[in-house]
Amino acid sequence: MNNISLIIATLTAEDKKNFVLRLKHRNKRNDTKNIDLFMLLDRQESQENLDLILYGKSAKGAYHALCKRLHDALIDFIASKKIEEQSSTEMNALKLVMVSRSFFQQQQVAIAFKTLAKAELIAKKYALYNTLNEVYELQLAHAHLNDLLNFQGVLKKFQKNKRKILQEENLNLFYAAIQNELSQKDPVLSDIIERNFSTYNISITKNLSYQSLFKILQISNQVANATRNYYDVLDFIEKARKKIEVSERAENEHLYYHIQVLYYLSNTYFRIKKFEKSATYLQRMHDHMYLQNEKYYNIFYCQYVLIENLLLIYTDNLEPVIQKLSQFNYDKYKNEEEHIHDLKLTLIVALFLNERFHDALNTYKGFFHSDKWYSKKVGFIWVIKKNLLEILLFIELDYIDLVESRLKSFRKKHSAHLIDHDEKRIIDYVNLIAAYYHDKQSIHSDEFEKKLDAILDIENREEDIFAISFYAWLRSKMKSEDTYTTCLNYINKL
Numbered sequence: 001m002n003n004i005s006l007i008i009a010t011l012t013a014e015d016k017k018n019f020v021l022r023l024k025h026r027n028k029r030n031d032t033k034n035i036d037l038f039m040l041l042d043r044q045e046s047q048e049n050l051d052l053i054l055y056g057k058s059a060k061g062a063y064h065a066l067c068k069r070l071h072d073a074l075i076d077f078i079a080s081k082k083i084e085e086q087s088s089t090e091m092n093a094l095k096l097v098m099v100s101r102s103f104f105q106q107q108q109v110a111i112a113f114k115t116l117a118k119a120e121l122i123a124k125k126y127a128l129y130n131t132l133n134e135v136y137e138l139q140l141a142h143a144h145l146n147d148l149l150n151f152q153g154v155l156k157k158f159q160k161n162k163r164k165i166l167q168e169e170n171l172n173l174f175y176a177a178i179q180n181e182l183s184q185k186d187p188v189l190s191d192i193i194e195r196n197f198s199t200y201n202i203s204i205t206k207n208l209s210y211q212s213l214f215k216i217l218q219i220s221n222q223v224a225n226a227t228r229n230y231y232d233v234l235d236f237i238e239k240a241r242k243k244i245e246v247s248e249r250a251e252n253e254h255l256y257y258h259i260q261v262l263y264y265l266s267n268t269y270f271r272i273k274k275f276e277k278s279a280t281y282l283q284r285m286h287d288h289m290y291l292q293n294e295k296y297y298n299i300f301y302c303q304y305v306l307i308e309n310l311l312l313i314y315t316d317n318l319e320p321v322i323q324k325l326s327q328f329n330y331d332k333y334k335n336e337e338e339h340i341h342d343l344k345l346t347l348i349v350a351l352f353l354n355e356r357f358h359d360a361l362n363t364y365k366g367f368f369h370s371d372k373w374y375s376k377k378v379g380f381i382w383v384i385k386k387n388l389l390e391i392l393l394f395i396e397l398d399y400i401d402l403v404e405s406r407l408k409s410f411r412k413k414h415s416a417h418l419i420d421h422d423e424k425r426i427i428d429y430v431n432l433i434a435a436y437y438h439d440k441q442s443i444h445s446d447e448f449e450k451k452l453d454a455i456l457d458i459e460n461r462e463e464d465i466f467a468i469s470f471y472a473w474l475r476s477k478m479k480s481e482d483t484y485t486t487c488l489n490y491i492n493k494l
Contacts, residue, residue, distance in 0.1 A: 004067060005041050006335045007074050014293050016042065019077050026073075034070050093122040093131045101138060109145045127211070129165045136161060168212065170200040175215045182222060192223055193233065213240055214257040217264040228381065228464040230271040237268045259288045259296055263303050270307055273465055273491060275315055282307050302339035309346055313353070314465065316488055321350040341367075341378050348389060349469070353484040357396045364390060371413065384414065384426060385466060391430075392473060395437055407434050425455045432474060443477050458490055465491065 011019065023035050033054050040050055051063035096119035103112035116135055123131040136158035143151045174196050181192060197203070202216075217240055220233040230237075240261065262285035269278035286304055289297045305328070309321045325347035330340055344366060351360035364386075367374070371383045387410055394402045410430055418426050432452055436443050456471045457463060472487035479486060 004071050004074065007071070007078070008038070008042050009298060009332060009335065010078075012293055012295055012297075015077075015081070019074070022077060023073065033066055034073065037066055037070055089122060089126050090128055090131060093119045093126075093128055094134075096122070097131065097134050097138065104138070104142055109142070112142070113139070113146055113149070127164075129161055129168060132161045133158070133165065167202070170202055171212050171215055174200040174202055175219055178219045178223065182226065193220060193236075211254075211257050214260050214264075216240075217261055221264050221267065224268070224271070225379070226381070228467065229462070230268050230464075231462045233268065234272065237265065240265065255288065255291055256296055256299075259285055259300050262288060263300065263307070266307050270310055270314075271465060273314075273461070275311055278307065279311055282311070298333075302333050302336040302343065306339055306342050306346065309343075309350070313346070313350055314488070314491060318350050318354050318484065322347070322354060322356075325350065338378050341374070341382070345382070345386060345389070352389065352393065352396075353487070355396075355482065357393055360389075361393050361397065364393065380417070384418075387414075388426075388430070388470060391433060392470075395433070403437055407437075428455050429470065429474075436474065436477060440477075443474070449478065459493075 008016070020035055020038065023032075023038070027034070036054055037050070040053065051057075051059045054066070055062060096115050100112045100115035100119065103109075103115060116138055120132065120135045122128070123135060136154055139149065139154045140151070140158060143149045143154065177196050177199070178192060216236070220236060224230040224233050262281050266278045266281035266285060269275075269281065282304065285300070289300050289304065305324070309325060312318075312321045325343060328343060328347075330344070333340060344363065348360045348363050351357075351363065367386060369377075371387070374386065375383050387406070391403065391406045391410065394406060407430065411427070415427055418424060428451070432448065432455070435448065442448050452471070452474055456467055458468065458471060468490050469487050472490055473483045475490075476483040476486040
């Protein structure tokens with residue numbers, strides 16, 4: 001799928017219709033092929049020899065020139081649409097401010113204040129703090145001309161709005177600071193959120209905007225994913241949940257953020273094994289994806305499908321997951337790279353738990369990039385999970401040489417990094433896997449059981465759900481039962 005197809009995939013049906021109308025309006029010649037190319041790329045998965053289809057002969061030069069023109073036209077269309085969407089509300093408010101300023105200059109005081117009142121309503125509704133600042137400055141500057149205006153009341157609103165502007169600035173710095181720390185070689189993750197909350201004087205209040213809530217939830221999820229400890233951010237998640245529930249409306253300006261916030265809530269509750277709450281927020285997310293003519297449906301679809309299927313796996317519904325993810329159109333959502341890799345790994349997990357080991361391995365072979373490449377795309381911990389799954393698959397399939405080489409490779413590539421990042425228990429787990437593989441009877445010894453229990457506190461409700469899954473594989477070998485049953489039994493106890 002080329003770049004133009006990826007761009008087209010981001011458009012809604014209404015967008016495509018409007019884009020074609022724009023092309024028709026701009027085309028000055030009847031033989032222009034841009035609409036034909038657009039239609040082909042929109043509906044045709046195979047993109048070979050499109051020049052032959054368009055021109056009836058080989059015309060690579062003309063075809064590439066046409067592609068460039070269509071690409072540029074799409075970029076221009078999307079940019080114009082976004083500018084119109086995002087700035088129309090703010091521009092309307094600013095126009096009212098400018099007009100009211102003109103009215104004041106012409107001594108039309110009454111109409112000036114009425115116009116400012118309209119600007120204030122729009123700016124407050126859409127959290128346009130800088131515009132509100134101009135509104136209040138004008139009201140204060142001309143308060144002496146209006147006996148009905150409460151100067152102290154406006155002054156308080158002005159000061160409150162100033163604090164919001166400062167809060168937004170601090171939130172931007174908070175987000176940037178944590179992103180910078182996470183990108184460092186050995187980030188200190190233990191208190192990263194609280195420390196930066198304190199540094200930038202941030203607290204979760206009822207006045208937090210969706211954009212702000214989105215940023216904090218996004219960075220909190222990144223930290224929780226890096227540490228695999230979602231309980232550390234639970235307090236904030238609960239506050240965010242309450243804010244959503246008392247403000248459950250999705251204005252045009254906020255819909256994207258609202259959907260993303262609902263995703264983060266669903267994901268966090270899944271990771272701490274509160275499946276009913278997770279499913280509730282996932283359904284709300286799905287409902288919001290249909291708003292505004294499904295404007296953001298494709299953007300969030302992969303994220304939705306990921307949590308949907310993870311919930312199915314851990315609530316004893318493997319078959320629907322295997323069916324859905326086996327038939328999923330991965331090429332269509334190729335631009336959602338991170339989530340596509342998560343979906344494929346989820347399918348492998350489902351097949352593994354269903355004891356379809358050959359099918360799981362065939363799917364695994366689709367991961368043809370290097371660990372270094374995947375680490376940059378989806379993170380180091382994702383790579384660890386992928387590699388551990390591969391080792392377990394080879395053990396189940398009794399591929400002796402491959403097990404030995406993968407165990408050796410894992411230790412060589414990852415041991416130093418895991419020790420540096422306080423993840424020694426993963427190395428200990430790999431050592432137990434190796435011990436079991438070399439001597440199947442060793443798993444029944446008291447010493448083996450003590451070492452396994454030392455790796456993971458299975459009775460601790462804060463243990464990571466995926467860590468429990470790996471633990472359950474070795475436990476199932478001790479109990480001579482299937483891994484899936486063992487895994488669900490442990491999770492359901494917590």
